[in-house]
Amino acid sequence: MSTNTTAAAGREWRSRFPTVNYLNADYGIKSWLLTKDHKRIAILYLISVTFFFAIGGAYAAAIRLELLTPMGDLMQSATYNKVFTHHGIMMVFFFLIPAIPGVLGNFLIPLMIGAKDMAFPKINLLSWYVFMAGGLLTFSALLFGGVDTGWTFYVPYSTNFSNTYVTLAGLGIFINGFSSILTGLNFIVTTHTMRAPGMTWFRLPLFVWSQYATALIMILGTPVIAITVLLLALERLAHVGIFDPALGGDPVLFQHMFWFYSHPAVYIMILPSMAVISELVATHTRKPVFGYSFVAFSSLAIAVFGFLVWGHHLFVSSQSVYAGMIFSLISFVVAIPSAVKVFNWTATMYKGSISYDTPMLYVFAFIGLFMIGGMTGMFLAALGFDIHVHDTYFVVAHFHYVMVGGTVMGYMGGLHNWWPKMTGRMYPEGWARFAALIIFVGFNLTFFPQFLLGYMGMPRRYHAYPAGEPMWQVLHVMSTGGATVLGIGLLIPAVYFIWSMRYGRFAPANPWPGTGLEWRTASPPPTENFLVTPVVTWEAYEYRPIEEMQVIGPGAPDQTVGGQHPANRGVETEER
Template sequence: MSNELTATDARAHEWRSRFPTVNYLNADYGIKSWLLTKDHKRIALLYLVSVTFFFLIGGAYAGAIRLELLTPQGDLVQSQTYNKLFTHHGIMMVFFFLIPSIPATLGNFLVPMMIGAKDLAFPRINLLSWYIYMLGGVLTFSALLFGGVDTGWTFYVPYSTNFSNTYVVLAGLGIFINGFSSILTGLNFIVTIHTMRAPGMTWFRLPLFIWSHYATSLIFILGTPVIAITILLIALERLAHVGIFDPALGGDPVLFQHMFWFYSHPAVYIMILPAMGVVSELIATHTRKPIFGYSFVAFSSLAIAIFGFLVWGHHLFVSSQSVYAGMIFSLISFVVAIPSAVKVFNWTATMYKGSISYDTPMLYAFAFIGLFTIGGMTGVMLAALGFDVHVTDTYFVVAHFHYIMVGGAMMGYLGGLHNWWPKITGRMYPEGWGRFAALVVFVGFNLTFFPQFLLGYMGMPRRYHAYPADVPLWQVLHVMSTAGASILGIGLLIPGVYFLWSMRYGRFAPANPWPATGLEWRTPSPPPTENFAVTPVVTWEAYEYRPVEEMRVIGPGESAEQAAGVQPPLDRAET
């Protein structure tokens, strides 16, 4: 017993000596202190590790898909296996990476800190949401290991109910369970943002990151129950032959698509809205200017969340949906472009005459604006009834949604991770490597997905493992795409390596390395468990940035610990 204590003490001493102050990382030790933690920051790190794990799995499947498409023949895998590869890639990436990525990691970490709270409103529910997420993830992952699913991530009926002989129910059960994790996170955010803002933190002083997470939480709560029930109905029809979707039992297959996309289209906004929140923060911080048209950007998040629920029928244009319904959905889909464009124009206007830095987070913000615009504009093309018929189920659609999901959501996630990495770990990432990786990711991404627009427009259908060899251009484009995917893969591995490296060897981060105005930067890095030494009182508007010229004279301003009269420890002050 005494031996054990000494070992723990030694570990404690070693670990504390690395971080000069007691903070959330070194306040407690051992596996139990992590698995039973109620601290939103530790739960965010639990999520970070798990979404990274599922991302690696999803990425491995993507690699296999690209490898197969290198040649026109099905020589690596046959169609049956290929069906499973893209299904697994989609399920892992959509449900277990993209949807929780920003809200559950950066959102969990930053929502309380940005509003000046000690934690989320329901810390136990927050921990529960991670366990539910892991249970769902393990169930779905086990379905993939036992033999997999081949329905596509969309689980379209009647194939998923009547014909597929794969583990549809088990994979669906995992996704059903995972849905509750999203609902709990959304509920937690809404209650926290309503009730736990620091004194003086009025709604229009909130960082735009908070507004976009509020909008995302609304979608979580209003949309997720519908996908959960829809997947449950598939299981019921497969197992108990309840007639919901099967015409032979009195059901209707198109009803599935209505119910599925009622959630899954807003789910796209679950992925992109938090990324937009991140990008708003990055642009304000790294151009040293308040966001142009703050309230327009704030309300455009809510508008996207609401309009996002009215457009799902654009996925059904060729699914025997009524033409008249198609016209309505097409029109409303065009309308969603307006709040999205409001954001893009306002970010651009923010950069005008700003003191733009080219640090890694800002590079990702640039990438986001460009790639999201391409993804969004091709989305407007797809919302047009006539054009959509031409490119339905082709690589044009695949390229479009990867520009939104990877070019948008992933860039926001990576940019945010770099921007707040000093706050999360107390260490700086290597800036040179960061910029290099950002460029590699940008080049790799475009080389992967831009050729797919051309392939799709020329008629290459999605979800096929082989393609005609007598059109040589197709293979050229596919080779470009596979080469790009390899570059993208390397570009994503580099941050993985230097993030891990920086946790031990990176230089210590000051409380406010950028320096930014948000509350999360007015407390030490890494923050103490209770986030702030004293409850902050907010007397300033959001993004009260000063140009760098002015900053050189009057400095970045006091951090919370300086304001509280705490001297920053020497080894941190020197950085």
């Protein structure tokens, strides 16, 4: 491309924005792939997790179609096993775990604490490349022929019996683990060392507290899954015997090591979503979060106790009765901080100024669904009850209520809330509210019947089910119908978000308004986030009239809505 056309393209790209900001400060594919700006890395994550989510969603559709009838008539059982495995691997490792930390965490943490960037920008970019390498490697394993072990990779099936691409997929997950570790490392160090003057720990937005707790789990849990997957690959390739009873190994050891990470990983998925909800509930009720310190410390309590409950996945796996009791007891304890959060969010609404903007609708959805997801978690922690529903659709329904009803609702709410900040454009409010409603209805229709199926005894990972139980089919048909609605509901935001990037109305710096530092800079923010280093003299969530919550620093008066930004025309010269 000649210099002239590049310059022209650059001019065209820049003219789409009213101000000089991180999106138009530089242009061209190289400026994105080599960026060290945490905001651009967040956008890279946004694109990649959306891609993986779409793949995982396509597999989910295939599962739901197969289960329309009791006979395994759509695909062979071998194919079906691969489909649910791929769905699990894609969603867990490449969407749920990285989504909120990768997109919203990366974008918001430096902004919220008043830093210019993450502590280690290069490591931040590296984490995205590692994520992509792991993701594409795993994806290629799925394309070459797939994996049929379930996302849990239980031995000895995965080591000695499966003839599929277990090692390649495992390698992808192993590599992806390092992405998670690098992200967590960056979050911890950034929160400790990069806070703006006056930004004390107890003035931090609760988002940062939750992300910090998440980062602790990422640092201390992920290495264990990395070594576990490594052992799995070694066992598979070299038959060294660590998990093979024929050579003196113990297959249940794998389950312990796997869940030592994978249970805390559940909190890697839900804590960031709770982080988002805390912000949203404050912003859209214009009140400080009720019981700030309880909400903050409940995140840490979840992170700590979350490491002590892995054994509740092994209640029927030959664990001793007493071990089962201890794990059950701690599992009930870990439920309490989550309950405390729910009650505090609800109390925050009391005497607030509650808006019905889309992010708040997702908060309503989150609280209701997470309530059910969390309470059914207590069902499963009850030992005698778990014997019956373990590995049935009851479990499937429970974790979808937490993961989709919790994580995805939080993610969607957060995306809507900060979309104006990320892109400088508003999303269409009417469509967004409509989509939120559709997603809520579709979600419940999909997963509520699965609770009933599970209690009736339908085991999970079944390709076919008894035709002699007409009620089972009725519930499966309902579930598939709901999944269709849910799928459509999720497509609507995909369309209007893309549409809004070009046609949405320009966003003001503080559209809701919110109190966080991220709202005290332009939308979208400049490359180094703030024109001057902000000095924090106010407490977290201290609401003031909008005039007092404007952009910090000279030369950047708030933008007016409607595409006209006369005040910002002169900023063009500040280009770095």
